[in-house]
Each structure stands twice: as structure tokens, then as C-alpha cells.
Amino acid sequence: MxxxxxxxxxxxxxxxxxxxxxxxxxxxxxxxxxxxxxxxxxxxxxxxxxxxxxxxxxxxxxxxxxxxxxxxxxxxxxxxxxxxxxxEYMPQQLSDEEVKAIVQQTIQEVGASSKADMGKVMGALMPKVKGRADGKVVNTFVQELLV
CATH class of the missing domain: 1.10.1510.10 (Uncharacterised protein YqeY/AIM41, N-terminal domain)
Known part of the structure; x- marks a missing residue:
């Protein structure tokens, strides 16, 4: 349905x-x-x-x-x-640990190394978590992991 x-x-x-x-x-x-x-x-x-x-x-x-x-x-x-x-109508939400793992994987995939690559990471990451994680949470993890 x-x-x-x-x-x-x-x-x-x-x-x-x-x-x-x-x-x-x-x-x-x-x-x-x-x-x-x-x-x-x-x-x-x-x-x-x-x-x-x-x-x-x-x-x-x-x-x-x-x-x-x-x-x-x-x-x-x-x-x-x-x-x-x-x-109730949203797909199962990802836990913080799952989001963090996806963020780390995406950072490695795109070869990001600094905050200057944040746009590239977010562009590749958001389609993976669309509807399953809040964009603010994803953004926080990306900023945290990109030093």
C-alpha cells in the first residue's frame, strides 16, 4: 500500500x-x-x-x-x-549510531578531509538517509567528523 x-x-x-x-x-x-x-x-x-x-x-x-x-x-x-x-507515516528512523556509521562511510567514499568538503559529503549523504534521519542531526555528525 x-x-x-x-x-x-x-x-x-x-x-x-x-x-x-x-x-x-x-x-x-x-x-x-x-x-x-x-x-x-x-x-x-x-x-x-x-x-x-x-x-x-x-x-x-x-x-x-x-x-x-x-x-x-x-x-x-x-x-x-x-x-x-x-x-507514523515515516520510514523507520535511524539511530544516532547508524547515522554516524553512514556519515563515516560517506566521508571515506568521497575522500573528504576537511570542513571545506562538507558540501560534497552532505550531497552524497542526504539521499542515503532521506526520510530516515533529521538533516540537523546528520549535519552535526558531519561537522563533528570533519576536522
């Missing part, structure tokens, strides 16, 4: 079970997907749907930090719950 089909099925289940919160989160994501499909005039492929989900999660994580700084715990809790719902 594709990601779009899973979103549709889960939306129907949320309607039947009257889970209004999950229903609203799924509708938000489906609306974002539909907007891109309208703009590009084509149906999104699995990887593109995953990109939309990743973007939605990133937006919520960024907003979550701002709400926590402002002391808006009520809004922060709501965003945390939305992130949990969205993470």
Missing part, C-alpha cells in the same frame, strides 16, 4: 472512530500534498509524498521550539501530538 493510500485509509478510520485530532492532522497533510499536485499538475510519487511529510514534521518541530521558548505549553503539547501522528 502506498503512502497516499495509507493516508486515505487512516483518514476513513479516523472518521469512523470519530478521532477528530488524527483526522485533522491527516487532512492537513493531504491538503499539503494536494496543493503540490495542483501546482505541479501531476500525481506525487511515493518519495515526493515522503518529502511533504518530512517538511510538515520539520515545520512543526521548528514551531514547537518557538512555542516552548515563549512558554506556550498548551500549543507545544498540541504540536507534539501532531508530530507523533505524522511520524
Amino acid at each position: 502506498s503512502l497516499s493510500e495509507k493516508l486515505n485509509e487512516d483518514m476513513k478510520l479516523a472518521m469512523k472512530s470519530q478521532d477528530k485530532f488524527k483526522l485533522s492532522v491527516i487532512r492537513m497533510v493531504r491538503a499539503a500534498i494536494k496543493n503540490i499536485e495542483i501546482d505541479t499538475r501531476k500525481t506525487l510519487e511515493e518519495q515526493e509524498v515522503l518529502d511533504v511529510l518530512t517538511r510538515e514534521i520539520k515545520q512543526r518541530k521548528d514551531s514547537l521550539q518557538e512555542f516552548e521558548k515563549a512558554g506556550r505549553d498548551d500549543l507545544a503539547e498540541n504540536l507534539k501530538a501532531e508530530i507523533v501522528v505524522l511520524m
Whole structure:
């Protein structure tokens, strides 16, 4: 079952079970997907749907930090719950150790030796971890390992 089909099925289940919160989160994501499909005039492929989900999660994580700084715990809790719902549709996330191993392997593959090679490393690395690791975490490990 594709990601779009899973979103549709889960939306129907949320309607039947009257889970209004999950229903609203799924509708938000489906609306974002539909907007891109309208703009590009084509149906999104699995990887593109995953990109939309990743973007939605990133937006919520960024907003979550701002709400926590402002002391808006009520809004922060709501965003945390939305992130949990969205993470259900993401592939299994890599652990920090797995990310670090992939970063080390990629650094060796591209022959990087200094921070000047960071762009080259990130360019080769991101397709390997796309959707399975947060870009900020990957970037941190690359900076740490490139001296």
C-alpha cells in the first residue's frame, strides 16, 4: 500500500472512530500534498509524498521550539501530538549510531578531509538517509567528523 493510500485509509478510520485530532492532522497533510499536485499538475510519487511529510514534521518541530521558548505549553503539547501522528507515516528512523556509521562511510567514499568538503559529503549523504534521519542531526555528525 502506498503512502497516499495509507493516508486515505487512516483518514476513513479516523472518521469512523470519530478521532477528530488524527483526522485533522491527516487532512492537513493531504491538503499539503494536494496543493503540490495542483501546482505541479501531476500525481506525487511515493518519495515526493515522503518529502511533504518530512517538511510538515520539520515545520512543526521548528514551531514547537518557538512555542516552548515563549512558554506556550498548551500549543507545544498540541504540536507534539501532531508530530507523533505524522511520524507514523515515516520510514523507520535511524539511530544516532547508524547515522554516524553512514556519515563515516560517506566521508571515506568521497575522500573528504576537511570542513571545506562538507558540501560534497552532505550531497552524497542526504539521499542515503532521506526520510530516515533529521538533516540537523546528520549535519552535526558531519561537522563533528570533519576536522
